[in-house]
Amino acid sequence: xxxxxxxxxxxxxxxxxxxxxxxxxxxxxxxxxxxxxxxxxxxxxxxxxxxxxxxxxxxxxxxxxxxxxxxxxxxxxxxxxxxxxxxxxxxxxxxxxxxxxxxxxxxxxxxxxxxxxxxxxxxxxxxxxxxxxxxxxxxxxxxxxxxxxxxxxxxxxxxxxxxxxxxxxxxxxxxxxxxxxxxxxxxxxxxxxxxxxxxxxxxxxxxxxxxxxxxxxxxxxxxxxxxxxxxxxxxxxxxxxxxxxxxxxxxxxxxxxxxxxxxxxxxxxxxxxxxxxxxxxxxxxxxxxxxxxxxxxxxxxxxxxxxxxxxxxxxxxxxxxxxxxxxxxxxxxxxxxxxxxxxxxxxxxxxxxxxxxxxxxxxxxxxxxxxxxxxxxxxxxxxxxxxxxxxxxxxxxxxxxxxxxxxxxxxxxxxxxxxxxxxxxxxxxxxxxxxxxxxxxxxxxxxxxxxxxxxxxxxxx
Ligand SMILES: [Zn+2]
Ligand SMILES: [Zn+2]
Numbered sequence: 001x002x003x004x005x006x007x008x009x010x011x012x013x014x015x016x017x018x019x020x021x022x023x024x025x026x027x028x029x030x031x032x033x034x035x036x037x038x039x040x041x042x043x044x045x046x047x048x049x050x051x052x053x054x055x056x057x058x059x060x061x062x063x064x065x066x067x068x069x070x071x072x073x074x075x076x077x078x079x080x081x082x083x084x085x086x087x088x089x090x091x092x093x094x095x096x097x098x099x100x101x102x103x104x105x106x107x108x109x110x111x112x113x114x115x116x117x118x119x120x121x122x123x124x125x126x127x128x129x130x131x132x133x134x135x136x137x138x139x140x141x142x143x144x145x146x147x148x149x150x151x152x153x154x155x156x157x158x159x160x161x162x163x164x165x166x167x168x169x170x171x172x173x174x175x176x177x178x179x180x181x182x183x184x185x186x187x188x189x190x191x192x193x194x195x196x197x198x199x200x201x202x203x204x205x206x207x208x209x210x211x212x213x214x215x216x217x218x219x220x221x222x223x224x225x226x227x228x229x230x231x232x233x234x235x236x237x238x239x240x241x242x243x244x245x246x247x248x249x250x251x252x253x254x255x256x257x258x259x260x261x262x263x264x265x266x267x268x269x270x271x272x273x274x275x276x277x278x279x280x281x282x283x284x285x286x287x288x289x290x291x292x293x294x295x296x297x298x299x300x301x302x303x304x305x306x307x308x309x310x311x312x313x314x315x316x317x318x319x320x321x322x323x324x325x326x327x328x329x330x331x332x333x334x335x336x337x338x339x340x341x342x343x344x345x346x347x348x349x350x351x352x353x354x355x356x357x358x359x360x361x362x363x364x365x366x367x368x369x370x371x372x373x374x375x376x377x378x379x380x381x382x383x384x385x386x387x388x389x390x391x392x393x394x395x396x397x398x399x400x401x402x403x404x405x406x407x408x409x410x411x412x413x414x415x416x417x418x419x420x421x422x423x424x425x426x427x428x429x430x431x432x433x434x435x436x437x438x439x440x441x442x443x444x445x446x447x448x449x450x451x452x453x454x455x456x457x458x459x460x461x
Contacts, residue, residue, distance in 0.1 A: 001173040003205065004049060007031065007041030008421050012209060013067045015421060016041035017178070018056075020049050021171045024149035027059040027082075028167065028178050032070030034360070040071050043078070053079035058146045060153070061086040061135075062180025063164035064093035064247060066101060073098065073124070076131040083147065084135045087155040089163035089286040091137050093247065096278060098128045140165065141196065159183040159193030160398055161248030162283050166195070174202035177412060181207055181421070183397065184404040185219050188255035189248075189283060189292055195411060204414035208422030209399040211432065216403070219396045223256045226354060226394040227268075230324060233390070234268050237321040238350035243338035243365060246275035246328035248398050249357050251283050254294045254326055256396075261299045271320075273303035273327035274337035303327075308335070310381070313344040330355070331363035332380065339364065339381035346380060351389040356396045369393060406436050 001021050007014025013033035019026050030041060050056060059082055061069050072094075076082070086094065102124050138144060138155055145152050150172055155165035160181040169176045184193045217225075230240050244250040254270060261267035272280055272295070283292050294300045303325065306312045329336035345351040359365040364380065368391055371378040377386050400408070409417055419429060 001171060001176065001203070002049070003176075003203075003418070004045065005420060006043065006045050007033070008067070010420075010423060012421055012423075014041045014071070015062075015068045016071070017205070017420070018046060018049055019169070019176065021149075021151065021173050023172075024146065024151055025050050025056045026146060026149075026151070027056060027075065029062055029068040029180070030059060030071045030075045031065070031067040034067065040074060043071075043074070054081065056082055057149055058083040058085060060167050060178075061090065061094070062158070062167060062178065063087070063161055064090050064097050065161065065181065066097055068180065069094060069097065070101065073127045073131045076134065077127060080130075080134070084131070085138050085144075085153070085155075086135050087163050087165035088137050088139045091132065091135055092282045092286070093161075093163060093279070094132055094135065095128075096275075096282065097247065098132070099125065100275060102128070140194075154199070156196065157191050157194045159185070159187050159190065162190050162251070162286060164190075164248075166193075168199055168201065170199065175200055176203045176205065177201040177414070178205045179207050179408070181209070181398075182400050182404070182408070183219075184400050184407060185397075187252065188259055189251040189294075190287070191291075195408070197411060197413075201412045201414045202416065204409065204412055204417045205420055206405055206408070206417055207399065208405070208419040208424045210397065210401045211405060211419065211422055211424045212428055213401065215395050215397070216401050217395055217397075219252070219256075219398070222356075222394055222396040223253070223260075226253075226356060226396065227257075227260055229352070229354065229392065229394075230268055231266075233350070233352045234322045234324070235266070236350055238348075238352060238389075239317065239320055239322070239345055240324045240352045240354055241338060241341045241345055242324060242326045242354050242356050243330050243332050243342070244276065244326055244328060244356055245330040247279050249330065249396065250276040250326055250328065251280055251292075251294070252398060253356060253396060254280065254300055255292065257324065258294050258297060258300055267299045269323040270300045271303045271323055271325050272300070273325060273341070275328045276326060277302045306340075308340065310340060310343050310383070313340045317344050330357055331359050331365035332368065334364060334382045342368070343381040343383065343385050346389050347386040349388040349390075353389060353391045355391075355393040357398075359393065402432060406432075409436060 004018040006016040015029040015031040017028045140155050140157050143154050152170040154168045158164040158166045158180050160183050166179045233240050257270045325341050327338040332339045377384045
């Protein structure tokens with residue numbers, strides 16, 4: 001068995017792995033890079049293994065984040081006969097994610113993500129629709145076979161976002177577990193990660209987003225810090241903006257507020273805005289109100305729709321006090337709802353902007369975070385804005401830390417572990433291997449974007 005990382009090997013973005021066994025080829029995830037113009041996985045490399053796209057029998061999607069699924073329409077265009085398998089609850093999220101990425105302000109750039117020569121947005125939309133019509137949603141723990149192959153597969157809940165899965169493959173050349181993005185802390189908005197060990201795993205392809213991170217707060221500890229700071233602002237009538245990723249992070253934060261509000265004397269009202277609203281609805285519809293219910297509860301409501309005009313957001317603020325606004329985008333991208341709210345809130349020292357996760361070095365959110373120490377104005381939503389409010393960053397993760405990955409390796413007991421989806425160095429992995437102190441694992445590798453020859457690796461170690 002061989003695994004060729006076409007993207008996502010030693011990076012977060014463009015996750016795409018070509019798995020080849022003696023008799024069959026399939027793809028696991030087909031994501032995009034977050035930056036425009038370096039968008040697609042290395043599809044031409046596919047020809048190192050196959051003569052034609054028609055040889056690829058199936059594509060598997062682990063979850064609906066664009067770094068795992070954004071290039072699916074492009075792959076479908078290359079081979080419309082390919083089976084597309086996604087985990088349960090993913091299809092409505094895929095619709096929203098893929099179509100939304102076509103209709104943002106940067107749609108011209110975004111469309112490049114799909115195919116370099118898309119001139120017409122309608123054409124891209126049609127392709128997304130055709131791609132999603134071909135998708136088959138598979139329940140968790142249901143063992144299925146890729147048609148015309150000897151490969152069996154199962155999706156297992158990965159605890160990352162709604163419908164996120166790890167994928168277990170059984171082949172004649174050994175069994176492979178692809179973790180996808182995983183989080184094995186207790187979750188409030190979705191079912192927890194659940195692995196079944198009745199199937200043996202020889203080769204583990206593990207994500208390593210936070211393997212190298214200094215942060216080791218649990219999501220709950222991160223939320224505790226956020227909540228106590230929010231309380232201080234809200235008690236004085238201030239408003240806190242939490243810019244958040246619309247899929248996954250926002251729902252987890254909303255659910256954490258919901259739970260905490262039930263046990264405190266002065267609950268914190270939370271208003272949801274932006275794409276967060278639509279995605280939260282999908283969470284409620286998919287999981288059912290008994291399992292997940294945030295919208296329309298006493299202290300968590302949807303914001304009414306405001307037109308994209310800074311004055312309208314300022315007017316709306318005059319009617320509000322002592323609350324949290326949870327809105328996308330997480331990095332205050334120009335034109336996003338969170339950027340409009342930040343623009344309206346920033347000049348009042350009673351307010352706060354609290355980031356709750358990853359903020360890219362080149363994003364407007366990072367500019368604001370770096371700026372806070374000095375006085376003056378900074379560009380928010382593309383306009384110079386006086387900043388007098390507090391600006392801070394908290395950490396509420398939706399990925400496993402090194403400790404969690406270690407736990408998974410011990411539980412699964414693979415012969416080999418290969419780290420992907422991160423920037424772990426060989427030295428770091430050596431340290432990790434020593435700390436894990438496992439005699440059963442024969443070896444660890446770090447992909448460096450090159451292909452693993454899993455079978456040979458096993459024999460040589
Ligand atoms: Zn993800
Ligand atoms: Zn990812």
